[in-house]
Amino acid sequence: MTLLTYMAKNAFGNPRRTALTGLSLAVSLALILVLQTILLEITKPTGLDESIPRIVVRHRTSLTMQLPRPYEAKLRRLPGIVAIVPFNWFGGVWKDDRFENFFPRFGTEPEKYFQVFVENSPRDPAMLAAWKATKNGCFVGDKLAARHGFKVGDDLIIKGDIYPVDLELKVVGILVGPKCEELLFRLDYLDDLLGETTRAGTYFVLADSGPRVDVLLPEMEAMFRNSDAEVKAETEQSFALSFVEMLGNIKLFINALVTVVVIAVLMIAASTMSLAIRERTREVATLKAVGFTGGHVMFLIVGEGMVVSMVGGGLGLLLAWFVLPVPKYFISIGAGILTLAVIGLPLLLVSVLLPETGRGWYRRGLARLRAAIEAYGPGLSVFAGVMVTLLLLQAMPSQDWVAFSGGMIQSMTVRPETMYLGVAITLIVGLGSSLWPAWSASRLSVLDGLRNQE
Amino acid sequence: MPVAARTHELSKVYTLSAAEVVALNGATIEVERGDFLALMGPSGSGKSTLLHIIAGIDRASSGTCEVLGYDLSEMGETDLATWRNQYVGFVFQSFNLVPVLSALENVELPLLLTGLKSKERRRQAEMALDLVGLADRMHHTPRQLSGGQQQRIAVARAIAADPQLILCDEPTGNLDAQSADAVLGMFRTLNEKLGKTIIMVTHDPHAASSARTVRYLEKGKLLPPGQKPQDW
DSSP, rough: OOHHHHHHHHHHSSSSHHHHHHHHHHHHHHHHHHHHHHHHHHHHHHHHHHOEEEEEEESSSSSSSSTTTTHHHHTTSTEEEEEEEEEEEEOOOSSOGGGGGOOOEEEOOOHHHHHTTTOEEEHHHHHEEEEEEOEEEEEEHHHHHHHTOOTTOOEEEEEEESSSOOEEEEEEEEESSTTTOOOEEEHHHHHHTTTTTBBBEEEEEEESHHHHHHHHHHHHHHHHHSSSSEEEEEEHHHHHHHHHHTTOHHHHHHHHHHHHHHHHHHHHHHHHHHHHHHHHHHHHHHHHHHHHHHHHHHHHHHHHHHHHHHHHHHHHHHHHHHHTHHHHHHHHHHHHHHHHHHHHHHHHHHHHHHOOOHHHHHHHHHHHHHHHHHHHHHHHHHHHHHHHHHHHHHHHHOOOOOOTTSSOOOOOOOOHHHHHHHHHHHHHHHHHHHHHEEEHHOOOHHHHHHHHOO | EEEEEEEEEEEEEEEETTTTEEEEEEEEEHHHHHOOEEOOOOOTTTHHHHHHHTTTTTTOOOEEEEEEEEEEGGGOOOOOOOHHHEEEEOOTTOOOTTTTHHHHHHHHHGGGTTOOOOOHHHHHHHHHHHHHHOOOGOOOOOHHHHHHHHHHHHHHHHHHHHEEEEESSSSTTOOOOHHHHHHHHHHHHHHHHHEEEEEEOOOOHHHHHHSSSSEEEEEEETTTTTTOOOOO
């Protein structure tokens, strides 16, 4: 036997309590990782390469206001700019306004697009030539094409809702890259349909280096100060974050939720740990009587808390790691856990709250009910949870998050920084829940400990 | 004969609420190495308090206590714990085994602090279990053992680190007569064959009859050798 074996044996000395504490941590941690993954997916979307020095220039007042097209030529004159391309959000409706038929549609310029979005490319170089030759030609992202079965030669009609014209497009190319979810058409086609040169919603600018971006941002804004259309220049990542701001302070909300969950789990674990140590006061006293110092006792109890938290935290991390990337698993297992909680918690509450008073048949009836709940409640809850999970696994289609969310979510893979957060929370819960009971136990006098039980 | 434990004018006063309770009142005693001493006396006579002070788990209000050459009043809590681990074995009335550990692991517990390697610890624990006749129960947990067997495991734990001094607080108090005899027989063996010094607190004259020396306490004072309390 080693000290570690001793910690582990004590940690699992009361399997039901350890399982409940571990599971509460596992489920809470999985929930935290889900929330953090969602937050990261919103604030730092998958496919956004921060190493590419790209700038977004838009109207200072609002994204809904557009910029004059001559701005492009003025911006290009600034030193350190490699390429610039206008972008215009068309909106519109394809087929119908159902969510799964929604995808982004942008008007842009073919050659300039590939000069700025260097991480993307046509699947076949000849496709770019075809786009330049076809005014109503369009490119579709490879993921979008896979989702809707688009292929070169297809005709698409996008009914205008922002603009009073419909786009009659022909797919001439497939866009390949880390995040290709959009449809791109030629801006001059829209100009032709409208009979005028449209304004640009945004300009995407590629700078020659990262440090240059910091210099360019104020220069760009200064260039159009006091004009009719002042601009806001920001990095692509800040631009993505501005959408989050439009959603309200979701970051604060999610972080507040995570903090509350961590505190709740910490309190549950600490109360369980305190109870476990209080029940073993005599054991602590015995340890000290046979030569364990206060430091040894503290080490053993903190270690025990860490064992419980690492089992629960490990389970939570595994749950998030394996389940979250696949919507089918996530929904099925999430619904299973919810079912377990919805059935199990009220049963647990009833069994605890059932009075032990009364007499005769009433008292016997309550005792039988309590015994039945304790005997069958956990099994029933787990059975219901497993059945719901299995049924949903059978019923739900196998889709990735892109298809499942209609392109809103690119990926729900738990990122390394989220895993580190999970590990940190596990350690905090382990340490935080056991430090106080460990400190108290380390100061316990042998005599007080022995008398406590005798 | 060298001395294992020596106390001089040992006093212990507890303060309970506003009242002061005198548990020991000038107890002076010398216990020779190799002795098997039974401390007897009525409840509240101070025998357990004296044992606890000799074990270094309680401190005297005044007086001195020197055990195995160490002045315990000069030692801090951590040093006392280390000292107990090296030199003292303790047997309690209510066994105090760790329920989640097997008999072997319970015996190994004090050895975890000795710096011995894992194999050596196990070998020493097995030897101790063999000595108390429970080698065949080494993988049983306390719950799977009778009271007598549990106390023998506790004795094995007390002797596993080969201490010079074994202190027992009512070791047969929770045992039936047969189990008590078995445990007392073990103490005699440890004392006679292995030369261990044993100090045992008991209120049971039968248990005390196993000891070489019996000393009585009354109202916190040690009575002269051979003298019993008045109403005993």
